[in-house]
Amino acid sequence: MQFTLCYKDYPCRMSLAAMKEFEEATGKCLWSTLILFIDSFQGSRANGDSISTTLAKVGGVASFSDCASLLYFMAKQENSHLKIEEIEDAMFHSGLFPSEDLKMQPYQFVVSSLSVQVLEYLKEINEEKKKQAVS
Numbered sequence: 001m002q003f004t005l006c007y008k009d010y011p012c013r014m015s016l017a018a019m020k021e022f023e024e025a026t027g028k029c030l031w032s033t034l035i036l037f038i039d040s041f042q043g044s045r046a047n048g049d050s051i052s053t054t055l056a057k058v059g060g061v062a063s064f065s066d067c068a069s070l071l072y073f074m075a076k077q078e079n080s081h082l083k084i085e086e087i088e089d090a091m092f093h094s095g096l097f098p099s100e101d102l103k104m105q106p107y108q109f110v111v112s113s114l115s116v117q118v119l120e121y122l123k124e125i126n127e128e129k130k131k132q133a134v135s
Helices: 016-026 030-046 051-059 064-076 084-093 107-134
Strands: 002-005 008-011
Touching: 002 064, 002 084, 002 107, 008 064, 016 030, 016 064, 030 051, 030 064, 030 107, 051 107, 064 084, 064 107
Parallel strands: none
Antiparallel strands: 002 008
C-alpha cells in the first residue's frame, strides 16, 4: 500500500503496531476511523454533494492531527525514520480543494483512498487465511 501527499509517495502498511500507536495517540480505533472515512465519502458522493461539501463531511470524521497520526503510524511501518512533522507539512501544503494533478490532493481524499486500500488488503488476507484453514 501507499499514499501520496504533496507529490511524495509514502509506502505504508496496516499492522497491529499501527493500530495500537494510533489508539494511544488519539484514543480512537484505527479501523473505525477508516470505516467512517469510507462511509462518509461514499455517502456524500451518493447524495450528489459538491466536492467542497464532500471534503467538509469527510474532514468531520477526524481532525487534521488525527489524520496526520493515521497516515504517520501506517507509513512509519515502512519507514522508521519518518517524522510526523513531515506528514503534517505535506497535508498542510496539499491544500483545500482537489486538483487535476493526482499527486496533489487534499488529505481528506488521501485518507479516504487509503481507507479503501486497507479494506481491499483485509479482504485479500482474509481469503488467504480461509484457504489455509481449509487446507
